[in-house]
Amino acid sequence: MDPVRNPYAPGAGSPPPELAGRDDILKDIKIRLQRLRLGRPAKSMMLVGLRGVGKTVLLDQMRRDAEADGLHTVRIEAPENRSLPALLAPALRLALLHLSKKEAAKDYAVRGLKALAGFASKLKLTYHDIEVGLDYDPEPGLADNGDLEGDLSTLLIQVGAAAKAAGTSVVLFIDELQYVEEPQMAALISALHRCAQEQVPVTIVGAGLPQLRARMGEAKSYAERLFDFPEIGPLNPPDAREAIVRPAENEGAEFEDQAVDLIISKTQGYPYFLQEWGKHAWDIASVSPVRREDVLNASDEAVAALDESFFRVRFDRLTPTEKRYLRAMAELGPGPHRSGDIADELQRTVSSLGPTRAGLIGKGMIWSPTHGDTAFTVPLFDEFMKRIMPGEEWKER
Numbered sequence: 257m258d259p260v261r262n263p264y265a266p267g268a269g270s271p272p273p274e275l276a277g278r279d280d281i282l283k284d285i286k287i288r289l290q291r292l293r294l295g296r297p298a299k300s301m302m303l304v305g306l307r308g309v310g311k312t313v314l315l316d317q318m319r320r321d322a323e324a325d326g327l328h329t330v331r332i333e334a335p336e337n338r339s340l341p342a343l344l345a346p347a348l349r350l351a352l353l354h355l356s357k358k359e360a361a362k363d364y365a366v367r368g369l370k371a372l373a374g375f376a377s378k379l380k381l382t383y384h385d386i387e388v389g390l391d392y393d394p395e396p397g398l399a400d401n402g403d404l405e406g407d408l409s410t411l412l413i414q415v416g417a418a419a420k421a422a423g424t425s426v427v428l429f430i431d432e433l434q435y436v437e438e439p440q441m442a443a444l445i446s447a448l449h450r451c452a453q454e455q456v457p458v459t460i461v462g463a464g465l466p467q468l469r470a471r472m473g474e475a476k477s478y479a480e481r482l483f484d485f486p487e488i489g490p491l492n493p494p495d496a497r498e499a500i501v502r503p504a505e506n507e508g509a510e511f512e513d514q515a516v517d518l519i520i521s522k523t524q525g526y527p528y529f530l531q532e533w534g535k536h537a538w539d540i541a542s543v544s545p546v547r548r549e550d551v552l553n554a555s556d557e558a559v560a561a562l563d564e565s566f567f568r569v570r571f572d573r574l575t576p577t578e579k580r581y582l583r584a585m586a587e588l589g590p591g592p593h594r595s596g597d598i599a600d601e602l603q604r605t606v607s608s609l610g611p612t613r614a615g616l617i618g619k620g621m622i623w624s625p626t627h628g629d630t631a632f633t634v635p636l637f638d639e640f641m642k643r644i645m646p647g648e649e650w651k652e653r
Contacts, residue, residue, distance in 0.1 A: 257509065257538050257539065257541045257542065257543070257544065257546070259538075259539050261507050262535055262538045262539060263503035263504065263506065263507055263534075263538075264503060264531045264532075264534035264535035264538060265531055265535075266528060266531040266532040266535055266561070266565075267531075268312070270313070270531075271313050271316065271317070272310070272313065272499060272503075272527060272530075272531055273502070273503035273506070274498060274499050274502040274503050275310075275313065275314075275317060276491060276495040276496070276498040276499040276502070277491045277492065277495030277496075277498070277499070278310070278314055278317075281301075281303075281314070281486055281488075282314075282317060282318065282321060284301075284486075285300075285301055285318050285321075285461065286318075286321055286322075286325070288300060288301070289322055289325070289327060289425065289427060289459070289461075290325065292425050292427075292457050292459055293327060293424065293425045293457055295420075295455050295457070297452070299481075299482060299483055299484050300448075300459045300460060300461055300482070300483055300484075301461050301462075301483060301484050301485075301486060302433065302461075302462045302463070302464065302468055302469070302472065302483045302484070302485050303315060303461075303462065303463040303464075303485075303486060303488050304463075304464060304465065304466050304468050304469055304485050304486070304487055304488065305465075305466065305487055305488035305489055306465070306466065306489075306526075306632075306633050306634065306635050307465075307528075307566075307570075307633055307634045307635065308526045308527065308528035308529060308566065308634065308635050309488045309489055309490060309526060309527060309528075309635075310488065310527040310528070311431070311463040311464075311488050312431055312463065313527070314463070314488060315429050315431055315461065315462075315463045316331070316429075318429065318461055319331055319427075319429045319461075322427055326424060327424055327425050327426075327427055328351055328354060328355065328419065328422075328424050328425065328426050328427070329426075329427045329428075329429060330347040330348070330350065330351055330426070330427070330428050330429065331429045331431075332344070332347050332428060332429065332430045332431070333430070333431045333432055334430055334431065334432045334433055334434075334435045334436050335432065335435060336435050336618075336619075338385060338435075339383035339385050339386070339437075339440065340404075340436050340437075340440040340441075340443070340444060341375070341376070341379045341383045341386050341404065341408075341440075342383060342385040342386045342387070343430075344408070344428075345372065345375065345376050345386055345388040346387070346388045346389075347428065348368075348372055348411065348412075348415055349369070349372055349388055349389065349391070351415060351419075351426050352365045352368045352369050352372065352415060352418060353365070353369070353391070355368075355415075355418040355419060355421075355422050355424075355426075356369070356418070358421075358422040360421050360422060360423070361418045361419070361421040361422035364414070364417045364418035364420075364421045365418040365422075366392060367395070367398070367414055367417075367418075368411070368414035368415050368417070368418050369390075369391050369392045370392045370393065370394055370395040370398060371394075371395065371398045371399040371410060371411045371414045372388070372390070372399070372411060373390045373391075373392055373393060373394040373395075374394035374395065374396075374398050374399045374400030374407070375399040375400065375407050375408070375410075375411045376388050376390065377390075377394060377400065378400045378401065378402040378407065379402060379404060379407065381402065382402065382404070398410065398414075399411045399414070404439070404440065404443040405442065405443040405446050405447065408443050408444065408446075408447040409446060409447040409450040409451075411447075412447045412448070412450070412451050412456075412458050413450065413451060413454055413456055413458075415456075415458055416451055416454070416456025416457055416458040417456060419456070419457045419458060420456055420457055424457070425457030425458065425459070426457065426458045426459075427458075427459055427460070427461060428458075428459070428460045428461070429460075429461050429462075430460055430461075430462045430463070431462070431463050431464075432463070432464060432620075433462040433463065433464040433468055434464035434465045434467055434468045434471060434620065435464075435620070438471065438474065438475050439475075441471060441472060441475040441476075442475040442476050444460070445472060445475055445476040445478075445479050445482065446476060448460060448482055449476075449478065449482060452482065462483075463488075465620050465623060465633050466487075466623050466625070466633065467617065467623040467624070468485070469485045470624075490524055490525035490526045490527070490635070491525040491526075491527060491530070492525065493520055493525065495525075496519075496520045496523070496525040496530055497516050497520065499527065499530050499531075499534075500516050500519055500520075500530060500533075500534050501516060503534070504534075504538070504544075504546070508544075509538075509544040509545070509546070510544050510545035510546070511537075511545055511546045512545045512546065512547050512548060514547075514548040515537065515545070515546050515547055515548045515550060515551045517548075518548050518551045518552070519533045519534065519537065519551055522551075522555060522558075524635065524636070526635050526636075528566065529558075529562065529635070529636070532558045532561055532562055532566075533551065533554065533555070533558045535558075536554035536555075536557045536558040536561065537550050537551045537554040537558075539554070539557075540553050540554040540557070559643075562636075562640075563640060563643065563644070566634075567634065567637065567640040567644075568644075570621060570634060570637075571640070571641075571644060573619060574616075574619070574621070575615070577612050578612055578615060578616050578619075578621070579641075579645065579650070580602065580650055580651070581598065581602070581609065581612050581613065581616060582616070582621065582622075582632075582637070582641050583641050583642075583645045583650045584598050584601040584602045584651075585598055585601075585622075585630065585632065585638065585641075586637070586638035586639075586641035586642050587601055587642075588601060589638060590632070590636075590638050591630065591631040591632055591638065592625050592626075592629040592630060592631035593629065593630055593631070594628055594629060594630075595609070595613065595628050595629070595630055596628075598630060602651070603651075613630065620633055621633055621634070621637075
């Protein structure tokens with residue numbers, strides 16, 4: 257099999273050759289965004305799911321579709337330890353500059369840029385990481401009170417007025433939204449609520465780990481009235497089969513049914529893992545069709561690649577205590593697990609492990625499906641932990 261023509265694309269956010277199993281949600285968001293453009297009420301979406309399910313890929317496809325429909329979009333990733341105003345200010349500036357090129361929207365966009373100047377200058381005193389070029393002097397009293405919730409509402413309404421005048425809408429696509437701190441999350445939700453009340457075409461489509469739903473609900477109780485939270489999970493067997501078989505067919509190659517079945521079994525249908533196994537099975541097969549034996553022979557390489565590129569990069573960010581906590585979880589199985597059971601495995605009290613658990617949640621390594629339960633945010637991480645910390649030497653005695 258020619259490695260140059262290998263169609264599979266494992267990688268963080270890399271679009272797969274076949275975006276299988278996501279047609280319904282892509283159609284759904286398309287309808288919602290078009291309703292927003294027409295001034296009709298429509299909830300937006302927050303995609304939630306574990307690592308490796310393709311949230312980023314899906315978010316990017318939604319953005320491409322929105323751009324193709326004539327909507328103005330901005331793409332943002334919310335990293336840890338960065339303020340929301342610092343992320344939004346440059347993105348909104350670009351949106352307003354783009355809208356100012358349309359004659360019907362120019363005056364509204366200029367006023368939006370004045371609002372942005374006031375917003376950035378006042379909030380920089382609180383959030384010192386705001387860096388944005390200012391094209392106009394602030395307009396006194398416009399988004400310059402130094403209060404994030406009120407100023408962000410005013411700013412987004414100005415952006416929405418410009419978008420409405422231009423006959424479009426502005427959609428912010430924000431990935432890793434779970435890293436936004438709660439007070440800033442509350443301000444964002446409040447501002448979007450105000451935009452909905454004013455019927456201006458501005459919204460956000462977000463993506464994040466499963467804890468995002470609860471975090472937004474804690475920030476503002478009415479978050480669930482503004483957003484739906486579709487859960488993005490592994491592909492079902494027919495869609496997982498499509499993700500493997502269709503790219504090969506497009507290159508004039510085939511996979512035997514038993515080979516596909518084995519890939520689905522080993523990957524549990526997680527899109528990132530499907531791409532990894534597809535890539536290595538293709539490379540190791542000498543001719544088409546790819547056989548079950550080829551998949552078996554490729555599995556060690558696929559696991560090694562995942563350990564190095566997908567799992568290890570997360571493992572290396574952990575403290576020794578956090579690593580032991582996750583290893584104790586792995587000892588109990590895939591999860592979720594009761595906090596008391598994890599504490600028993602470590603021969604510690606639940607309260608003494610509270611800071612460790614909180615740190616792991618903050619790093620996006622675990623989440624709490626229900627009160628007192630703890631689960632991995634990374635699929636198959638329990639198996640990785642057993643590989644990288646074998647035996648019982650990890651235990652504290």
